[in-house]
Amino acid sequence: MKILVIGSNSFSGSNFSNFMLEKGYDVTGISRSREPNDVFLPYKWGNKNFQNFKFFQYDLNVHIDQITALLEKEQFEYVINFSAQGMVAESWENPTHWYHTNVVSQVALHDSLRKQRSLKRYIHVSTPEAYGSSNSGWVKENYNFSPSTPYAVSRASCDLHLLSFFNAYDFPVIFTRAANVYGPGQQLYRIIPRAFLSSRLKRKLPLHGGGGSTRSFIHIRDVIHATYKVLKDGSPGETYHSSTNEIISIKDLVNMACKITNRPFEDVIEESEERLGKDQSYLLDSSKLRNELNWTDKISLEDGLIETLEWLDTNIGILKSLPVDYIHKQ
Numbered sequence: 001m002k003i004l005v006i007g008s009n010s011f012s013g014s015n016f017s018n019f020m021l022e023k024g025y026d027v028t029g030i031s032r033s034r035e036p037n038d039v040f041l042p043y044k045w046g047n048k049n050f051q052n053f054k055f056f057q058y059d060l061n062v063h064i065d066q067i068t069a070l071l072e073k074e075q076f077e078y079v080i081n082f083s084a085q086g087m088v089a090e091s092w093e094n095p096t097h098w099y100h101t102n103v104v105s106q107v108a109l110h111d112s113l114r115k116q117r118s119l120k121r122y123i124h125v126s127t128p129e130a131y132g133s134s135n136s137g138w139v140k141e142n143y144n145f146s147p148s149t150p151y152a153v154s155r156a157s158c159d160l161h162l163l164s165f166f167n168a169y170d171f172p173v174i175f176t177r178a179a180n181v182y183g184p185g186q187q188l189y190r191i192i193p194r195a196f197l198s199s200r201l202k203r204k205l206p207l208h209g210g211g212g213s214t215r216s217f218i219h220i221r222d223v224i225h226a227t228y229k230v231l232k233d234g235s236p237g238e239t240y241h242s243s244t245n246e247i248i249s250i251k252d253l254v255n256m257a258c259k260i261t262n263r264p265f266e267d268v269i270e271e272s273e274e275r276l277g278k279d280q281s282y283l284l285d286s287s288k289l290r291n292e293l294n295w296t297d298k299i300s301l302e303d304g305l306i307e308t309l310e311w312l313d314t315n316i317g318i319l320k321s322l323p324v325d326y327i328h329k330q
């Protein structure tokens with residue numbers, strides 16, 4: 001089985017690449033940026049099958065011809081796309097960048113992919129932000145989108161475009177949406193690693209809006225196992241949610257991190273204004289994935305936090321010298 005992972009440098013993409021290499025598959029990864037420090041790349045943490053991984057630094061905005069040539073040469077059977085211009089708050093600053101990367105360039109990719117006869121399944125990793133804030137409870141898989149930010153609008157637009165390709169061409173797309181993913185190797189600007197690093201280095205952590213918004217955090221390995229089940233047994237045209245059934249506020253999450261690191265909550269956080277357009281909750285109903293594909297989450301939030309802290313402590317000599325703020329690349 002030949003597998004292409006688009007966005008292989010991302011947190012989820014690098015973990016999925018590592019998982020598939022461990023299972024003995026040949027994996028090709030492409031990302032817009034060169035590979036970051038090894039501390040963020042699980043497939044470089046001693047994977048015995050690393051020789052089966054090939055990486056190409058291709059940007060969907062620039063290198064669509066090279067990507068198409070790679071598709072035609074390698075004849076991939078399975079393509080998993082983790083790539084997107086992320087970060088909600090920053091999408092207000094340069095919305096055209098988000099729409100170009102997450103819609104226009106993705107459409108060009110999909111138009112190339114639909115012409116590849118070898119393609120059996122295309123997994124498109126989307127986001128719960130397409131639904132908007134789930135204030136009325138747990139959300140089932142649907143296309144009743146209500147995005148509230150340029151980032152979310154761009155992701156919802158791409159999903160609808162792919163649905164049209166499925167209806168018109170039988171394009172073998174399967175959608176996945178995961179709740180807030182975390183774990184060892186996550187980028188430092190994300191809330192959990194940043195909270196731990198702030199606590200360890202006695203830095204202040206901005207708590208937007210006092211941390212009142214609620215989320216359901218899920219460990220990366222649980223999400224990767226879900227993605228693998230969807231890859232093998234999911235039905236084209238369908239969407240699958242991976243989420244825990246637990247809800248926690250951002251404030252309580254940071255408080256947990258402080259307790260684990262034995263630091264007073266008040267010494268770590270500083271309250272700041274709420275981010276523009278921030279949704280108050282993302283609650284994904286994952287019963288479809290559980291019932292149809294026999295998936296379940298296995299890692300508790302407390303165990304996952306401890307494991308993430310162990311990764312951070314092991315690599316703190318490197319991590320403390322790296323930027324903790326998101327750096328936008330056009």
